Amino acid sequence: MNPTTHAFKVGLRRGWRATVLSMKSPQDQVFYVVMAVGVLVYMFWNRNADMGDSGLTFPQYALPSMLAGLIVFSLVMGPAYELTLEREDGTLLRAKTLPRGMLSYTVGQVVYNSLGLVPMLVIILIPSFIMFDGVAPAEASGWLRIGGFILLGLIALLPLGIILGAVVPNAQKVGTWGMMPVVILSITSGALFPIQQLWGWVQGIAQVFPVYWLGLGLRSGFLPEEAAAWELHGSWLTTLSVGVLLGWAALGLVVAPRVLSRMAKRQSGSAMQEAKEQAGQWIK
Amino acid sequence: MAKDEPQPVIAVRDLRMRYGTKDVLDGVTFDVHAGEVVVLLGPNGAGKTTTIEILEGFRNRSAGDVEVLGVDPQVASEEWRARIGLVLQSWRDHARWTPRMLLHHLGEYYEPYSTELRPRPRDVEKLIVEVGLTEQANQKIRTLSGGQRRRLDVAVGIVGYPELVFFDEPTAGLDPHARREFHDMVHRLADYENTTIVLTTHDLDEAEKLADRILILAGGRIVADGSADALAREVAKDSQVTWTAGGQRHVHATADSTEFVRQLFADGGKDVTDLEVRRASLEDTYMEMVRKYETAPHRGDIDDAALVDAGKELS
Numbered sequence: 001m002n003p004t005t006h007a008f009k010v011g012l013r014r015g016w017r018a019t020v021l022s023m024k025s026p027q028d029q030v031f032y033v034v035m036a037v038g039v040l041v042y043m044f045w046n047r048n049a050d051m052g053d054s055g056l057t058f059p060q061y062a063l064p065s066m067l068a069g070l071i072v073f074s075l076v077m078g079p080a081y082e083l084t085l086e087r088e089d090g091t092l093l094r095a096k097t098l099p100r101g102m103l104s105y106t107v108g109q110v111v112y113n114s115l116g117l118v119p120m121l122v123i124i125l126i127p128s129f130i131m132f133d134g135v136a137p138a139e140a141s142g143w144l145r146i147g148g149f150i151l152l153g154l155i156a157l158l159p160l161g162i163i164l165g166a167v168v169p170n171a172q173k174v175g176t177w178g179m180m181p182v183v184i185l186s187i188t189s190g191a192l193f194p195i196q197q198l199w200g201w202v203q204g205i206a207q208v209f210p211v212y213w214l215g216l217g218l219r220s221g222f223l224p225e226e227a228a229a230w231e232l233h234g235s236w237l238t239t240l241s242v243g244v245l246l247g248w249a250a251l252g253l254v255v256a257p258r259v260l261s262r263m264a265k266r267q268s269g270s271a272m273q274e275a276k277e278q279a280g281q282w283i284k
Numbered sequence: 285m286a287k288d289e290p291q292p293v294i295a296v297r298d299l300r301m302r303y304g305t306k307d308v309l310d311g312v313t314f315d316v317h318a319g320e321v322v323v324l325l326g327p328n329g330a331g332k333t334t335t336i337e338i339l340e341g342f343r344n345r346s347a348g349d350v351e352v353l354g355v356d357p358q359v360a361s362e363e364w365r366a367r368i369g370l371v372l373q374s375w376r377d378h379a380r381w382t383p384r385m386l387l388h389h390l391g392e393y394y395e396p397y398s399t400e401l402r403p404r405p406r407d408v409e410k411l412i413v414e415v416g417l418t419e420q421a422n423q424k425i426r427t428l429s430g431g432q433r434r435r436l437d438v439a440v441g442i443v444g445y446p447e448l449v450f451f452d453e454p455t456a457g458l459d460p461h462a463r464r465e466f467h468d469m470v471h472r473l474a475d476y477e478n479t480t481i482v483l484t485t486h487d488l489d490e491a492e493k494l495a496d497r498i499l500i501l502a503g504g505r506i507v508a509d510g511s512a513d514a515l516a517r518e519v520a521k522d523s524q525v526t527w528t529a530g531g532q533r534h535v536h537a538t539a540d541s542t543e544f545v546r547q548l549f550a551d552g553g554k555d556v557t558d559l560e561v562r563r564a565s566l567e568d569t570y571m572e573m574v575r576k577y578e579t580a581p582h583r584g585d586i587d588d589a590a591l592v593d594a595g596k597e598l599s
Contacts, residue, residue: 003362003396010392017389021380091377094440096342098393099366268342269372269452270333276374 007100008107015111022112023119036123039066040131042192047132051194054230056223059132061194064146064222067124068215069191071150073182074120075157076164078113080178083165083263088275093267102264106162113161114154137222145221152245153214159252166259170278190215195232203232210248213241291354292317293448293480294339299348301334301504308334310504312348316497318447319478321470323491326501327574332484335501336450339482340370353448366397366404369446371437371454379426383417383436384408386425387443394444402445415439416465430457438466442473449473451483455490463490470494492566500570502577508569515573516564528558 022028042062049058086092095105129136137143164178188202189195189211195203206212220228220236228236294316301309309331316322326332337343338350341357341364350357355364378386391405398404412421415435420428428436434457441449451470455463467490473479474496485491491498492512500508500515508515523541527534529552538544541561548556 001396006396007393010389013392014389017381017385025380086377089377089379090372090375093372094375094377094390097340097365097368097370098390098444099362099397101365101393104393268337268340270337272372273374276376 003100004103007103011104011107012111014104014108015115018108018112019115022116032119032123035070035120036127039070039124040127042066043128043132052230054194054227056227056230057132057134059128059135060223060227061219062192063124063128063132063135064218065191065215067121068153068211068218069186069189070120070124071117071153072157072186072211072214074116075113075154076161076182077174077178078116079109079158079161080165080168080174081171082109082113083162084168084171084174087263087267088171088272088279090272092264093269093272096264096267102261106260109162110158113158117150117154135222138224142221146218149214149217149221149241149245152217152242152249153210156210156214156245156248156252159249159256162256163252163259166256166263170275172279185209186211210245213244217241217245290318292351293320293353294482295349295351296335296339297349299335299338299350300346301331301338301343302346307504309338309345309348312501312504312506314499314506314509316480316482318480319474321474321481321483321494321496323495323498324482324484324501325486325488325491325498325570330501331504332501333452336452336482336484340368340450341365363397366394366444367447369441369444369449371441371449371451373452373456375433375437379424381425382422383425383428383439384412384421386436387411387439390440391443397444402447404445405443406445408443411439411443414469416462431459431462434458435462435466438469442479445477446479448480448482451481453485454483455485455487467493488565488567488570498566500573502574507577508573512566512569513563515569516566518569522564524562526558526560526562527556529555533558 043059043066046058046062051058051061054061083092092105095101098104137146164174168174168177185206186192188198189206189209191211195206195212198206216231216236217238219231220238220241228234231237292315294314296312296314299309299312300307312331312335324332324335334343338345339352339357341352341360344358352360353364353367355361357364381389387408391408394404412418415438417432417435417439420432425433425436434454438451438454441451455466458466470481470483471494474481481494483494495512497510498508498512498515499506508518510518522537522539525536525538525541525544525548527548536544541563545559545561548559
């Protein structure tokens, strides 16, 4: 038995186990439901919003765009919170005391955070398809595009979440360093309303980051071909979207293992104790 | 070292650790042999945690030589990691898991490192019974009491059938019954499985019960190294003799209790009852050692000679 392969398999099982436990947890169930209700209410409230000459209804635009924002949010904030909290509660130290434990831990995190997208998609998509007309992809090829872009989103964003979790000093700081930038970036990238409504310089900045391109890619899957004409560049720019996301993935995959192992190296009983005491001290 | 003498499990030579300008460890030297139970005592800030974390491979030393299971922990491999068990304080991980689930999962990590002598991992169901978690095995870990949580931590620490286990204050928060069970388990690990155990505690009674050897660390140095008995003899050489004669209680401190009692019987004869001879306890020893260190004129300068003097003064 190759010990590295074994550790990898243990990590897969770990991720699956954590996913099952999360599905059974009332805390997580409530989180998914509240999120889905928020999305549906937002779309319903604005269902007659003016969409200019796009020929689209607001829910048609908003469903793929908000999904992009939520996917980014889950994949960045999820691992960032997990990593900081599990540094404080000793899960990471535990992993470090096990043979090849950090490998299994990382694989487990990737699996857990990836599978976490499934219930989110299901709980948002099914009621949306029932409530709103024309929001579901008309053709099977649309679903292929959607699946492909979600996978690209995974490899582009999960490493960023891991990097964030590894570098922030504690869970409280995830809010400041992670939540704020991600929310602002999502809004300025067209997650809640079309990016065309924003100033040119904001559009320029947004296009450096993965959120806009993931949104564009998902719209290319959900919406009919002719909707492309109304986009910022008048086209789906599929090659460019894939390229930008792959670029972020490459960057993340180079940096993430390094910061992760640097962080793991610092873990010890006394470091955990310190983190725990810091966590109890909100006012400094 | 003689050729037939087995290699020590832990060998530490002149270990030094410096943070900025502060020497936390200032030339620590000791060995631990296979199957030995060694208890590390010392006041807070004496360098116990630092020493243990260096041995665990979690901290890099400033100077000195350290070998654990024949390897320098600073560059040790994952195979080395598989041979070591760890029980630290204040773990709160895996709150949603159950003890049974977690032990099965953590046991899996050790599968590739199984040997004939040490089949890894341990049988989880047996382990659950051994640590007394049968009733809580399927309960969420979050709902365990402090004592149950400690037992789970101990089970996790030994699920990989380690050759060497580090325990950091393992019985803090355990009730007397659970504490006794833990002591029995440590004896089993050491006596039947030849597991080497290094343990820190503030409970001197526990140290006396468990330790084959006690190391007292103060001011970044080992100020005492020996069995509880040997330490007591070395520092507090007087024993206390108490007896009743003629309806009156007498107390006398003496360096040679045997001779004193012999005389007592010769003089007082049958009148002497309720005789009790008490040697200085480990607590007396510990207090004396730490006090000597703390009142030493140059804290950093205390050395073996000063301690020998401390012993002489007392006798």
